[in-house]
Amino acid sequence: MQKIKNKEENVLKKVLSIALALMMALSLLTACGNGTSSIPASTATSTAASTPDSTAQESSQFPREETFYFFSGMGVLPTSFNPLLGNGTEWPSGQMQYLLYEALFMMDMLSGELKPLIADSYEVLEDNSVKIVINEKAHFNDGTPLTAEDVKFSYDLGDKYDLQFSSYWDVLESVEVVDEHTVVLHQKANSVNTPVALDSMQMVPILPVSVWGPIVDEAGDDVSVVRAFDNLDNPVGSGPYKVYGFNDQGIYLERDDNYWGVERFGKLPAPKYIVQPIYKSNDLVSADLQNNKLDLAQAYMPSIWEMIEKNDKVGTYLSDAPYHLEGGMVAMVFNTSLPGLDDPEVRRAIAYGINYQQVAQLAVSGYSKDIVPLLALTDGVEDKYIDKDALADLMWSYDPDKCNELLDALGAEKGADGIRVLPDGTRMSWTLQTGYGWSDWNAAAEVISQNLKAVGVEIISDMPESAVFISNRQTGDFQLCLHIIGENPRPSQPWFRYKDALYSVGTPDFGTLAFSNFGRYSNAEYDALIEALPGINSDAELTEMHTEINRIFLEEAPLVPIMYRPFQFYEFNESYWTGFPTADNGSEVPPMLDRGAGIQFLYEIEPAGK
Incomplete structure (x- = not known):
């Protein structure tokens, strides 16, 4: 699939003082445009993201029984897969989105625990330093081994530049490479904050020195050069999926069948492909979930109980009000x-x-x-x-x-x-x-x-x-x-x-x-x-x-x-995939896909009818 970079858009910023009903009506009108969940039935040699002739389910490019349609907030064509952009980082390159880039550990919001991901274990030592042991089988999707040097390099980026995870250096003094698979996070003696040091282990994306080292060398002390790297061509991470392509209809991931994490999880994730459609409004997301076009949405949907009454394939983590787990404050x-x-x-x-x-x-x-x-x-x-x-x-x-x-x-x-x-x-x-x-x-x-x-x-x-x-x-x-x-x-x-x-x-x-x-x-x-x-x-x-x-x-x-x-809205549709975590089915996986330990549910779901 041809990767199509975003064209320069004129952004219309105008004052809107409208009634709620009118706002929703305008959102529905948007449905007549290109904000649908359909993807182009095009081949890898397509040169444009034209209006699709078929729905996502009808596309032969992604067999439905192998493809997971998931929405977590993309509303525009991605312009970068650079995980160092900050709050504007686009899926799947954001913090705690471990499909492409992984951290040392993953946070489980249900248990409050840090669970192993790249790293097997950590230990807080007597001097408040944190010793971390990396899984020896870990490697990036280009086959390069993931070592302690990559961990140190990734952490040091936050010390060298003003990045989203730079604040961890308020408490960190240095990152020491002990051997190929062991690092130690040393805290500053005058600002010890061990919970924050532990926070860093789930938030800092571990990047390959082989890819990012030359970029940093070129940038010197200029962070704008690092941020300018769009990373659109075959981004290299250690996660279970690679970027297959993208266009103005969506972002498409393909499973890395050589993913090192078989060592961690015992098997590969169930979906061969993950498709993130691009929408302009949550109302369109709701319509596609209701109509069995989406498998999972992490988006606000009003009166979800009404959708559940109309479609018994739709569900949420909690079967009754408030339907979702509280986790944030607006x-x-x-x-x-x-x-x-x-x-x-x-x-x-x-x-x-x-x-x-x-x-x-x-x-x-x-x-x-x-x-x-x-x-x-x-x-x-x-x-x-x-x-x-x-x-x-x-x-x-x-x-x-x-x-x-x-x-x-x-x-x-x-x-x-x-x-x-x-x-x-x-x-x-x-x-x-x-x-x-x-x-x-x-x-x-x-x-x-x-x-x-x-x-x-x-x-x-x-x-x-x-x-x-x-x-x-x-x-x-x-x-x-x-x-x-x-x-x-x-x-x-x-x-x-x-x-x-x-x-x-x-x-x-x-x-x-x-x-x-x-x-x-x-x-x-x-x-x-x-x-x-x-x-x-x-x-x-x-x-x-x-x-x-x-x-x-x-x-x-x-x-x-x-x-x-x-923390994340969570609405699923079991028409094509079953086994979504809920509070009632005994799953211990948090209800989210692209945040922390929620990624584990990719190993629990199965194609419907299997």
């Missing part, structure tokens, strides 16, 4: 440099004006329990050391009267158009960015807009294309945006979520890619607490510090949690 992030939004009292007033239950109901079909304004999940684990009673007076909830009271106290008077104006002349009108086609986030933005309009604050929903939105969020080119703070299960939660949300040390200026703290909030007291927390062991001190971190957050409100969401 927050509205303020650009704290802007007039008006730089005032904590303005931000707190806005927090009182949002109807969080309505957001959860209309945006994610009630798949979220009531949000609690804290920087930790209220799961009894992350919030274990937070004294909620001590923070009760600072916690906000939906209270439009309180919102109006705070705005009046600020001297924000309504103009002729009903929109408030602050005493310095700042009109309380801002845009809220979400990615186009991210229907749950788009809907949340519309609810927030309607809620705040009632108190005289104008929030205009802005929905650029996904790639543009992600870039804008990282560079700080937004007024307000949505973001999942502290994404990914990891040993260091909730500390990592605290750091991801608001820690300012090392955060680049606006205009430069950031991988956390997108609103560029800065508070020296908060930063000091984040740095000190990993060294605290007593329950009393932990309670004091966790509570203080959340007190600062509540007083300053640099972001507002609006809803919980699953």
